[in-house]
Amino acid sequence: xxxxxxxxxxxxxxxxxxxRTLERIxxxxxxxxxxxxxxxxVIGDLLGSQARGVGAALRxxxxxxxxxxxxxxxxxxxxxxxxxxxELAIQANSAVQSPxxxxxxxxxxxxxxxxxxxxxxxxxxxxxxxxxxxxTDQAFQVGTTPGETVNLSxxxxxxxxxxxxxxxxxAVDLTSPxxxxxxxxxxxxxxxxxxxxxxxxxxxxxxxxxxxGALSTASVNLAAAQSQVTEVDxxxxxxxxxxxxxxxxxxxxxxxxxxxxxxxxMQQLLQG
Numbered sequence: 032x033x034x035x036x037x038x039x040x041x042x043x044x045x046x047x048x049x050x051r052t053l054e055r056i057x058x059x060x061x062x063x064x065x066x067x068x069x070x071x072x073v074i075g076d077l078l079g080s081q082a083r084g085v086g087a088a089l090r091x092x093x094x095x096x097x098x099x100x101x102x103x104x105x106x107x108x109x110x111x112x113x114x115x116x117x118e119l120a121i122q123a124n125s126a127v128q129s130p131x132x133x134x135x136x137x138x139x140x141x142x143x144x145x146x147x148x149x150x151x152x153x154x155x156x157x158x159x160x161x162x163x164x165x166x167t168d169q170a171f172q173v174g175t176t177p178g179e180t181v182n183l184s185x186x187x188x189x190x191x192x193x194x195x196x197x198x199x200x201x202a203v204d205l206t207s208p209x210x211x212x213x214x215x216x217x218x219x220x221x222x223x224x225x226x227x228x229x230x231x232x233x234x235x236x237x238x239x240x241x242x243x244g245a246l247s248t249a250s251v252n253l254a255a256a257q258s259q260v261t262e263v264d265x266x267x268x269x270x271x272x273x274x275x276x277x278x279x280x281x282x283x284x285x286x287x288x289x290x291x292x293x294x295x296x297m298q299q300l301l302q303g
Contacts, residue, residue: 082253084175089246095171095183096239102161102185103232105154106225109162109188112147113221116140116200120215123205130206137205140214144190144200151189162188173242181242183235186228193221 122128123136151162159166164187170180186192190201194217203217204210 078256085250088173091171092173092239092243098156099232099236101156106229116143117218120211123211133206147190195220
């Protein structure tokens with residue numbers, strides 16, 4: 032059975048410290064188990080959880096911006112369509128038009144109305160329609176605590192929902208001067224509604240960009256704080272490693288010398 036001496040005890044301790052140092056260097060982490068630093072482990076886990084929560088909030092805010100951008104792009108196309116309807120209504124509201132030319136203008140107006148309806152129905156994000164009036168008061172969690180949400184609403188842009196008090200774009204009729212005047216009123220009101228929706232979406236995107244900036248800063252700070260608590264200082268560990276290697280060699284040498292001395296003493300006793 033090996034003889035236990037202060038030298039061998041010290042050698043075991045240096046081996047343990049050396050093993051932990053090598054583990055830290057290999058993993059890049061100062062805390063690999065609770066025994067390394069129980070309080071530090073708790074703090075590091077808390078900071079990591081907060082960082083992950085901020086990351087999820089960042090993704091939510093980015094999704095909200097993407098939705099607003101998709102909707103705003105579609106509204107830009109709706110502006111062009113409604114603008115053409117305005118032109119047709121103005122053109123039809125003239126005594127120079129014959130019944131035949133009014134019918135031709137009405138046919139083009141109907142094509143524009145159908146194009147607007149198709150645009151409203153096909154504008155989607157992740158399968159959700161954005162311009163049919165169903166995307167209302169949709170909440171996005173943009174913080175790590177309850178209540179830190181942003182709501183996004185996009186009004187309906189279907190021909191049935193756009194227009195004046197007297198008529199909608201779906202009911203435009205350019206076959207008579209009275210109908211053309213009503214269609215122009217409806218187109219003007221629709222253009223105002225679209226412009227307002229675009230302005231609201233632009234303001235919402237600006238607000239979300241500010242939130243993303245704050246969340247990005249928080250994410251960086253949390254990651255830095257967690258790294259400071261849990262990540263290894265390579266320079267310090269390299270110095271410790273070098274010291275432990277020197278100390279280990281010294282103790283191994285001392286243990287060897289002690290063994291040689293014990294064997295020499297035993298031979299002297301046996302020889303009398």
